[in-house]
Amino acid sequence: xxxxxxxxxxxxxxxxxxxxxxxxxxxxxxxxxxxxxxxxxxxxxxxxxxxxxxxxxxxxxxxxxxxxxxxxxxxxxxxxxxxxxxxxxxxxxxxxxxxxxxxxxxxxxxx
Amino acid sequence: xxxxxxxxxxxxxxxxxxxxxxxxxxxxxxxxxxxxxxxxxxxxxxxxxxxxxxxxxxxxxxxxxxxxxxxxxxxxxxxxxxxxxxxxxxxxxxxxxxxxxxxxxxxxxxxxxxxxx
Numbered sequence: 138x139x140x141x142x143x144x145x146x147x148x149x150x151x152x153x154x155x156x157x158x159x160x161x162x163x164x165x166x167x168x169x170x171x172x173x174x175x176x177x178x179x180x181x182x183x184x185x186x187x188x189x190x191x192x193x194x195x196x197x198x199x200x201x202x203x204x205x206x207x208x209x210x211x212x213x214x215x216x217x218x219x220x221x222x223x224x225x226x227x228x229x230x231x232x233x234x235x236x237x238x239x240x241x242x243x244x245x246x247x248x
Numbered sequence: 249x250x251x252x253x254x255x256x257x258x259x260x261x262x263x264x265x266x267x268x269x270x271x272x273x274x275x276x277x278x279x280x281x282x283x284x285x286x287x288x289x290x291x292x293x294x295x296x297x298x299x300x301x302x303x304x305x306x307x308x309x310x311x312x313x314x315x316x317x318x319x320x321x322x323x324x325x326x327x328x329x330x331x332x333x334x335x336x337x338x339x340x341x342x343x344x345x346x347x348x349x350x351x352x353x354x355x356x357x358x359x360x361x362x363x364x365x
Contacts, residue, residue: 173354180252180339180356181291224290238283238291 141225146243149219155212157242159225162206168228170201172210174221175241181224184210215246250274252357254340260363261330269325269360273342280323281343281354282315284336291339297323330364337361 142160149155161170172184185192185199187208192199198211212219224241253272261267273280282294293307297317308314312330317323327334341354 180341180358181354182356183354237293240290 155215157210176221254357271340277342
Protein backbone atom coordinates (compact mmCIF):
# COMPACT_ATOMS: atom_id res chain seq x y z
CA UNK A 138 0.00 0.00 0.00
CA UNK A 139 1.15 3.51 -0.78
CA UNK A 140 2.74 5.61 1.91
CA UNK A 141 0.99 8.80 2.91
CA UNK A 142 2.41 12.02 4.28
CA UNK A 143 0.41 14.36 6.48
CA UNK A 144 1.29 17.42 8.56
CA UNK A 145 1.78 16.56 12.19
CA UNK A 146 -0.65 19.13 13.54
CA UNK A 147 -3.04 21.88 12.49
CA UNK A 148 -5.29 24.44 14.16
CA UNK A 149 -8.65 25.65 12.91
CA UNK A 150 -11.04 28.28 14.24
CA UNK A 151 -14.44 27.03 15.28
CA UNK A 152 -17.00 27.50 12.51
CA UNK A 153 -14.40 27.75 9.80
CA UNK A 154 -13.54 25.10 7.25
CA UNK A 155 -10.75 22.71 8.20
CA UNK A 156 -8.68 21.58 5.22
CA UNK A 157 -6.45 18.61 5.97
CA UNK A 158 -3.94 17.72 3.25
CA UNK A 159 -2.44 14.35 2.44
CA UNK A 160 0.26 13.42 -0.04
CA UNK A 161 0.25 9.98 -1.58
CA UNK A 162 2.54 10.40 -4.56
CA UNK A 163 3.13 6.66 -5.05
CA UNK A 164 -0.54 5.71 -5.12
CA UNK A 165 -1.47 2.98 -7.59
CA UNK A 166 -4.42 3.06 -9.94
CA UNK A 167 -6.45 0.60 -7.89
CA UNK A 168 -5.81 2.15 -4.50
CA UNK A 169 -8.49 4.07 -2.69
CA UNK A 170 -7.98 6.99 -0.34
CA UNK A 171 -9.57 6.56 3.07
CA UNK A 172 -9.87 9.02 5.93
CA UNK A 173 -10.41 8.06 9.54
CA UNK A 174 -10.29 10.12 12.70
CA UNK A 175 -9.63 9.25 16.28
CA UNK A 176 -11.04 11.35 19.05
CA UNK A 177 -9.11 11.09 22.28
CA UNK A 178 -9.59 7.76 24.07
CA UNK A 179 -11.93 6.39 21.40
CA UNK A 180 -11.41 3.96 18.53
CA UNK A 181 -10.87 5.38 15.04
CA UNK A 182 -13.98 6.44 13.16
CA UNK A 183 -14.51 6.14 9.42
CA UNK A 184 -15.07 9.47 7.68
CA UNK A 185 -14.99 9.08 3.93
CA UNK A 186 -13.21 7.35 1.06
CA UNK A 187 -12.75 7.85 -2.67
CA UNK A 188 -10.93 6.60 -5.75
CA UNK A 189 -10.63 9.54 -8.14
CA UNK A 190 -13.83 11.54 -8.00
CA UNK A 191 -14.49 14.06 -5.28
CA UNK A 192 -16.78 12.71 -2.60
CA UNK A 193 -19.09 14.30 -0.05
CA UNK A 194 -21.08 12.90 2.83
CA UNK A 195 -22.68 14.24 5.98
CA UNK A 196 -19.33 14.49 7.75
CA UNK A 197 -16.88 15.83 5.19
CA UNK A 198 -15.79 16.31 1.62
CA UNK A 199 -12.83 14.62 -0.03
CA UNK A 200 -11.04 16.38 -2.85
CA UNK A 201 -8.61 14.22 -4.85
CA UNK A 202 -6.28 15.87 -7.36
CA UNK A 203 -6.50 14.81 -10.97
CA UNK A 204 -3.16 12.98 -10.81
CA UNK A 205 -4.33 11.37 -7.52
CA UNK A 206 -1.04 12.16 -5.85
CA UNK A 207 -2.67 14.18 -3.11
CA UNK A 208 -6.00 14.76 -1.47
CA UNK A 209 -7.67 17.11 0.99
CA UNK A 210 -10.24 16.32 3.61
CA UNK A 211 -12.56 19.24 4.22
CA UNK A 212 -14.65 19.69 7.34
CA UNK A 213 -16.88 22.56 6.18
CA UNK A 214 -17.77 24.05 9.58
CA UNK A 215 -15.41 22.76 12.23
CA UNK A 216 -16.72 22.34 15.75
CA UNK A 217 -14.88 21.69 19.00
CA UNK A 218 -15.94 18.06 18.74
CA UNK A 219 -13.93 17.73 15.53
CA UNK A 220 -10.71 17.99 17.54
CA UNK A 221 -9.05 14.65 16.80
CA UNK A 222 -6.23 12.92 14.98
CA UNK A 223 -7.06 12.48 11.30
CA UNK A 224 -5.56 9.57 9.40
CA UNK A 225 -5.18 9.43 5.63
CA UNK A 226 -4.71 5.91 4.30
CA UNK A 227 -4.47 4.46 0.83
CA UNK A 228 -5.07 0.82 0.10
CA UNK A 229 -6.42 -1.55 -2.47
CA UNK A 230 -10.10 -1.88 -1.71
CA UNK A 231 -10.67 -5.56 -2.08
CA UNK A 232 -7.60 -7.15 -0.62
CA UNK A 233 -9.19 -7.36 2.81
CA UNK A 234 -5.79 -6.67 4.24
CA UNK A 235 -4.95 -4.36 7.01
CA UNK A 236 -4.92 -0.60 6.82
CA UNK A 237 -1.58 0.94 7.67
CA UNK A 238 -2.10 3.99 9.83
CA UNK A 239 0.59 6.62 10.11
CA UNK A 240 0.72 9.14 12.89
CA UNK A 241 -1.93 11.32 11.23
CA UNK A 242 -2.67 15.02 11.66
CA UNK A 243 -3.68 16.26 15.07
CA UNK A 244 -6.40 18.84 14.42
CA UNK A 245 -7.26 21.28 17.19
CA UNK A 246 -10.40 23.34 16.76
CA UNK A 247 -10.04 26.59 18.65
CA UNK A 248 -13.04 28.42 20.13
CA UNK B 249 -24.56 -6.15 18.35
CA UNK B 250 -24.65 -2.68 16.95
CA UNK B 251 -20.93 -2.11 17.17
CA UNK B 252 -17.61 -3.75 17.94
CA UNK B 253 -17.41 -4.59 21.62
CA UNK B 254 -14.16 -5.01 23.51
CA UNK B 255 -13.54 -6.16 27.03
CA UNK B 256 -12.25 -5.29 29.47
CA UNK B 257 -12.09 -1.56 28.82
CA UNK B 258 -9.18 -1.23 31.21
CA UNK B 259 -6.72 -3.81 32.47
CA UNK B 260 -3.86 -3.36 34.91
CA UNK B 261 -1.57 -6.34 35.24
CA UNK B 262 1.75 -7.14 36.84
CA UNK B 263 4.80 -7.70 34.72
CA UNK B 264 5.15 -11.36 33.83
CA UNK B 265 1.45 -12.18 34.04
CA UNK B 266 -0.63 -13.34 31.07
CA UNK B 267 -3.62 -11.33 29.86
CA UNK B 268 -6.52 -12.03 27.52
CA UNK B 269 -8.33 -9.33 25.62
CA UNK B 270 -11.68 -10.02 24.01
CA UNK B 271 -13.32 -8.64 20.87
CA UNK B 272 -16.90 -9.15 19.72
CA UNK B 273 -17.16 -7.97 16.11
CA UNK B 274 -20.26 -6.77 14.34
CA UNK B 275 -22.47 -9.70 13.41
CA UNK B 276 -21.84 -10.79 9.83
CA UNK B 277 -18.44 -9.12 9.55
CA UNK B 278 -16.03 -11.71 8.21
CA UNK B 279 -12.85 -9.70 8.71
CA UNK B 280 -11.40 -8.93 12.13
CA UNK B 281 -8.29 -6.95 12.95
CA UNK B 282 -6.24 -6.21 16.02
CA UNK B 283 -4.21 -3.03 16.35
CA UNK B 284 -2.43 -1.42 19.23
CA UNK B 285 -1.65 2.17 19.95
CA UNK B 286 1.06 3.20 22.36
CA UNK B 287 0.91 6.62 23.97
CA UNK B 288 1.37 9.33 21.36
CA UNK B 289 1.91 6.85 18.56
CA UNK B 290 -0.03 5.84 15.47
CA UNK B 291 -1.92 2.61 15.13
CA UNK B 292 0.22 -0.51 14.80
CA UNK B 293 -1.22 -3.50 12.98
CA UNK B 294 -1.02 -6.80 14.86
CA UNK B 295 -3.11 -9.53 13.23
CA UNK B 296 -5.90 -10.02 10.71
CA UNK B 297 -8.55 -12.76 10.39
CA UNK B 298 -10.62 -13.23 7.24
CA UNK B 299 -13.28 -15.92 7.32
CA UNK B 300 -11.79 -19.40 7.56
CA UNK B 301 -8.46 -18.42 6.03
CA UNK B 302 -5.22 -18.65 7.94
CA UNK B 303 -4.71 -15.40 9.86
CA UNK B 304 -2.15 -12.81 8.84
CA UNK B 305 0.10 -12.68 11.89
CA UNK B 306 2.77 -10.51 10.32
CA UNK B 307 2.28 -7.66 12.78
CA UNK B 308 2.64 -9.59 16.02
CA UNK B 309 5.70 -8.13 17.78
CA UNK B 310 6.87 -11.33 19.47
CA UNK B 311 5.91 -14.93 20.15
CA UNK B 312 4.42 -13.80 23.45
CA UNK B 313 1.48 -12.49 21.41
CA UNK B 314 -1.16 -14.77 19.96
CA UNK B 315 -4.75 -14.50 18.88
CA UNK B 316 -7.56 -16.77 17.91
CA UNK B 317 -11.00 -16.35 16.50
CA UNK B 318 -13.54 -18.96 17.43
CA UNK B 319 -16.45 -19.78 15.14
CA UNK B 320 -15.60 -16.90 12.88
CA UNK B 321 -16.88 -14.42 15.44
CA UNK B 322 -15.35 -13.62 18.82
CA UNK B 323 -11.60 -13.11 18.98
CA UNK B 324 -9.19 -13.27 21.89
CA UNK B 325 -5.78 -11.63 21.91
CA UNK B 326 -3.44 -13.23 24.44
CA UNK B 327 -0.23 -11.69 25.71
CA UNK B 328 1.97 -14.00 27.73
CA UNK B 329 4.55 -12.89 30.28
CA UNK B 330 3.59 -9.23 29.85
CA UNK B 331 6.28 -6.58 29.76
CA UNK B 332 6.01 -2.87 30.48
CA UNK B 333 6.46 -2.07 26.79
CA UNK B 334 3.22 -3.96 26.13
CA UNK B 335 1.32 -1.12 27.79
CA UNK B 336 -0.93 0.37 25.13
CA UNK B 337 -4.50 0.62 23.94
CA UNK B 338 -5.43 -2.52 22.03
CA UNK B 339 -8.04 -1.87 19.37
CA UNK B 340 -10.16 -4.38 17.53
CA UNK B 341 -11.90 -3.65 14.24
CA UNK B 342 -14.19 -5.60 11.98
CA UNK B 343 -15.38 -5.21 8.43
CA UNK B 344 -17.37 -7.02 5.82
CA UNK B 345 -14.06 -8.08 4.31
CA UNK B 346 -12.88 -7.43 0.82
CA UNK B 347 -14.40 -9.37 -2.01
CA UNK B 348 -15.98 -8.59 -5.33
CA UNK B 349 -14.25 -5.28 -5.68
CA UNK B 350 -16.44 -3.64 -3.10
CA UNK B 351 -15.04 -1.12 -0.70
CA UNK B 352 -15.43 -1.75 2.98
CA UNK B 353 -14.16 0.34 5.79
CA UNK B 354 -13.50 -0.71 9.31
CA UNK B 355 -15.57 -0.27 12.42
CA UNK B 356 -13.41 -0.01 15.50
CA UNK B 357 -14.18 -0.86 19.09
CA UNK B 358 -13.33 1.52 21.91
CA UNK B 359 -10.27 -0.49 22.84
CA UNK B 360 -8.75 -2.07 25.92
CA UNK B 361 -6.25 0.07 27.79
CA UNK B 362 -3.57 -2.28 29.08
CA UNK B 363 -1.18 -1.10 31.76
CA UNK B 364 1.66 -3.36 32.82
CA UNK B 365 3.14 -2.39 36.16
